[in-house]
Amino acid sequence: MIIECGDNIYYPLGGASYVFKDNLLEYVHSKLRKNNLKISIGAQPNSSPHFGTISVFSLAFSFAKEFHKKYKDINCSVIFEVVDTAPSEQIIINSIKYQKNLKNTGIIDKYMPQFIEILEFLKNKTNIKYEIRYQKEYNAQNEVKKVVHKIISNREEISKYLDYKYQNLKIRISCPKCGLTDKNSINNKYNENIITCYCPKHGEFKINYYKDTKLLEYSTPLRNLIRGMVYGNINKSKKYDYEIIRITGNDYSGFYQEELLYKVASMLNYKVEYLPMIIYCPLITDWSGAKLSKSLYVKEGAYSDLPKYLLNYENLINIKGYFGLEKIYEITNEWIKEPYKLFRNYSIYYFMKRFEEDER
């Protein structure tokens, strides 16, 4: 099938693009209470960064740079929360799903250098500093303990939302001997501050989640809830000299956050107004409008009709060199400078066109 299209690009206003079309930075600034602003981004380093991940990273630096340019008294930096607890291997034993995470299989070591290369490029381009935080360090924060305690105490009620299907609170702990983790937390038991977990090879093991918070792993919706409440607590507390806002992909906007973050936080008597602001990065879609996914999640040979450089960072840098990152940065800058361009998605062909424009 050949699709003919013209050169016109339209930006019809509606929803957030109507309200914030030319004053996004001003709006964010009006809500700040502190002089240090951290822009949080996250990723699971289980493959070479794909186009969507690179755009989120680039948008975070574009935002930080433009924000600091406009409000010189506000220091901006980027914090990359590495989800090294994401699954990289799955097995089924006695009809129960188990997984090993990226850290335990060592897969993370293979791909982290590419993520760091992108961060370094963006730092040099913008003069914006960044920090990298692994789940262990993230979990070690005092604020996490308090939030996790609240969540475990109310697990029955909130699991109906967070895990509608099985109604389990998906807190996971890897077996200290072999790294196997009960994916759906089927066999977890809770007693005061103790979580008892089960490994099919080594039997039961226990942790005290107050003392060993750093060992906790979460499903994505649960991690999202905890992060929201933790950031919110940090933002309103005078103990911390910074505030955090989040930049993430547009696939997490709307129904997902409303049902799994805002309503659940409110059920925990958490004041929703304190939850951190989330700016959604436009999705990069294929011809049909679906998110251009990591090769990991779509069938082999997918996207074989696209130029290879559009598939992941490895290809981008090998084929286009740093020009590839320059181009993406130029585009995310436009999204921040002209926010009516931010509140929508872009097809990969839009990027192809922008790449080709420059090469002509």
Ligand SMILES: [Zn+2]
């Ligand atoms: Zn084990």
